[in-house]
Amino acid sequence: MKNDIHPKYYPDAKVICACGNSFTVGSTQPEIHIEICSLCHPFYTGKQKLVDTARRVEKFQARLAQKEEVSASRKGKKVKKAKAQIRKKQARKIKAEKENNPAKGGSASGGKEK
Ligand SMILES: [Zn+2]
Numbered sequence: 001m002k003n004d005i006h007p008k009y010y011p012d013a014k015v016i017c018a019c020g021n022s023f024t025v026g027s028t029q030p031e032i033h034i035e036i037c038s039l040c041h042p043f044y045t046g047k048q049k050l051v052d053t054a055r056r057v058e059k060f061q062a063r064l065a066q067k068e069e070v071s072a073s074r075k076g077k078k079v080k081k082a083k084a085q086i087r088k089k090q091a092r093k094i095k096a097e098k099e100n101n102p103a104k105g106g107s108a109s110g111g112k113e114k
Contacts, residue, residue: 010026010027012026013029014030014031015027016031016033017035017037018034019039021039
């Protein structure tokens, strides 16, 4: 090995996980802090666990809940569109009935004379 070019090697560097687990590895750093290890990663535990160090998942779920609350109280475009179509249909029906009734009566001017 050439002198003065290699970093100091720690044969039993301590690795500390956020879950509390710790083990030793060979490293150029004496201590390594990690967020996830084989003891707490969902792949190894087989459990559905959200790894959430920055509260991102929690924040997202809060935002989602807020959005759903708002959308429940507010009428969306779809609802408005559907209502407008129903109104249009009713207007058309009334118009058709009005057009049909004078024809049945025989004279269109009958209503005007009254
Ligand atoms: Zn861990």
